[in-house]
Amino acid sequence: MSGSAISDLILSVDGVTIDYSGFKALDGFSMRLNRGETRVVIGPNGAGKSTLCDTIIGRVRPSTGRVIFKGEEIHRLPEQAIVARGICRKFQAPGVLPTLSVRDNLALAARRDRRWWKSLGTGIPADERAAVDEALESVGLTHRATVEAGTLAHGEKQWLEIAMVMATGAELLLLDEPTAGMGPAETSRTAELILGLGHSRTVLVIDHDMSFVEQLAAPVTVMHQGKFLKQGSVAEVRADPEVAAVYLGHTA
Amino acid sequence: MPDLSRLSPLKPVLPWLLLALGIAAPFALSSYDLNLLARFMAMGILALGLVLIWGHGGILSLGQGVFFGLGGYAIALHMKLADLPAGELPDFMVWSGRESLPFWWTPFASPAFTLAAIILVPTLAGALFAWAVFHRRVGGTYFALITQALSLAFATLIISRQDVTGGFNGLTDFYSIFGVGLTSPGTGSMLYWITLAILCGAFVALRWLLASRFGILLRAARDGENRVRFLGYNPTPFKVAAFAIAAMLAGIGGALFTLHAGVVSPALIGVVPSIEMVVWVAIGGRYSLAGAIVGALLVNLARDAVSSAFPELWLYLMGALFIFVVTLLPRGLAGIAKGKAA
Ligand SMILES: Nc1ncnc2c1ncn2[C@@H]1O[C@H](COP(=O)(O)OP(=O)(O)OP(=O)(O)O)[C@@H](O)[C@H]1O
C-alpha cells in the first residue's frame, strides 16, 4: 500500500465542515483512503468520528468541502445513491432490524436490485442466497439464522450488522465502533473478521479499544475537535505527546 | 389470559370452517342480519389495509374514512344517477336551487367509469397524499395528525357543498345497482357473496404481500428506517405503495358498505369514524389480518347492540376498550389466540 498513485485513491474527504448551528463537529477536515486499505480513526468522545461517517454516507451535508469517491463528488447525492456507488456503514448503536430473522436481515443487505416493484416476490436469486450463507458463516451465526435479530446478544448484533455491511458488496466499509460492548475474546474475533477481508475491501474503522486497534495493525488517524491531529502507525501514535495529551492520556 | 393455543389441532381446518359458514350464512340468517354482516365485512376489507400500513408499516392513519368515503360516494353518485329519469336532477340538488348536474357527476352514469373510480380514485389520492408527506420524511405522530386533519377537511368539504354532495345528510335512497333492483329477491345474498369473495381475495393477496420481500422491507423500515436507507433502499416508495393499497381497500370497503347500508354521509367517514376504524384493528390485532377482520366484526356487532340502547355510552366504551387494548394487549385478540399478549 505504499507509493499511493492517483489511481489507488478511492476516497478523498476534502476540507469538510459540518456545522451544527455554530458548533463545528467537523472543522475543515481532510483525509484520503487508498483502495484496499484498512484505516483506523481514533479520537476522544465528540471528536467528530461518527460525524465523519455521517458525512461520507450522506446523512449530514457539509457546508464547505467535498467528498470524492472513485473520482466522483458524492456529498450531494441521495443516501441510496451513495450506497449504490459502493459505500456501506455500520452504525455506532447496533442497527440490526429487530423483528426480522437474522437471515432476512442479511438477505435485505445482500439484495442487489433494491427497487420497490422488484420486491413483489418471495424468491431469492441463488447468488444472493449464497452470499447470505457465506455471511452467516463468516460471523458464526449460521445456527441462529432463523431467530429474530432483536433476540441476539449484544456482540452477536454487532457481528450481524458487520456481516450485513459486508454482504452489501460495498467496496468501502465504514465500521463505527464495531467492538463496543464486546469482551476481549469477541473483540479478537472481530479483528480477525476484518483482517480476513484482506485487501479486498477498503475499511475505515472507528474504535476506542487500543488493543483492538493494535490487532488490526493498520495506519491510525487521530481526530480532535473536528480536526485532523496526527497520522501514523499505532506505535507512533501511542508515542506522540500531543495525542497522549488529548486522548490516550485519559484512557491509557 | 386464556391460552387458546391448546386449540391448535383445530388451526388448519379453522379457516375453511369459517369460510364454509360464511358461504352458508345467507341460508341461515334473516335478510336484516345478513345485511348487517355484509356491512361489517365491508369494514373488514378496510381493516385489512390498516394491518398492512399500521401493523407492518408502522404508519398510523387516522384518515382511512376519507378513502372509505371516496369509494362510498363514487358508487352513491352512480346509483343516484342510475335511478334518475332522464333530464332530471337528484332531489337535493333541486331543493338547493341547482339547475344542472355538476360536470364531475356526469361520468358516473357509466358503470365502467364508476367501477374504475371506486378503485382508482382512493388509490391515487392515497398515493399522492402519502408521497407528498413521506418524501419530506414526515412520519409517526405528525403523520397521524395530518391524516386526521385530512379527514376533518374532507368531511367539512362535503358538508359545506350541500348542493352537490347532499351535505350533512349524505346520499341515500338507492334502488338499483347496475340494473339489478336492490330489493329484488336474491340481490341481498348475491351482494353478500360478492363482499365475502372480495374480503377473502384481499385477505389472500395481503397474506402473500406481507410474506414477500415487500412485506419484509416494510417491517424493516418500520423498525429501522435509517438502517434500511443506508442499506441502499429508498423507503419512501415502499411506504407510499403500502398506503395506496390500504386506501384502495378502504375505497372498495366504502363502496360495498354504501351498497349494503343504502347511505353514505359525512357522519360515516369523518374524524370519529376514522378513529373507530383504528380501534377495530387495535382490538382485533394490528399485526394479524384475521385479527383485523374479527375486530371489525366484533366491535361493530357490539356497537350495534350498545349504541341502539345507549347511544352516548358507545363512544366512552369504545375509548375505554381502545386504551385497554393499546396498553395491555398490543397484539389485540390475535395475540391472545396466539398465546402471547405482548
Ligand atoms: N445532530 C447533532 N446536533 C448537534 N450536535 C451534534 C449532532 N450530532 C453530533 N453532534 C456533536 O458533534 C460532536 C461530534 O460528534 P460525533 O458523534 O461525531 O463524535 P464521536 O467522535 O463519534 O464521539 P464518540 O467517541 O463519543 O462516538 C459532538 O460534540 C456531538 O455532541
Ligand SMILES: [Mg+2]
Ligand atoms: Mg461516535
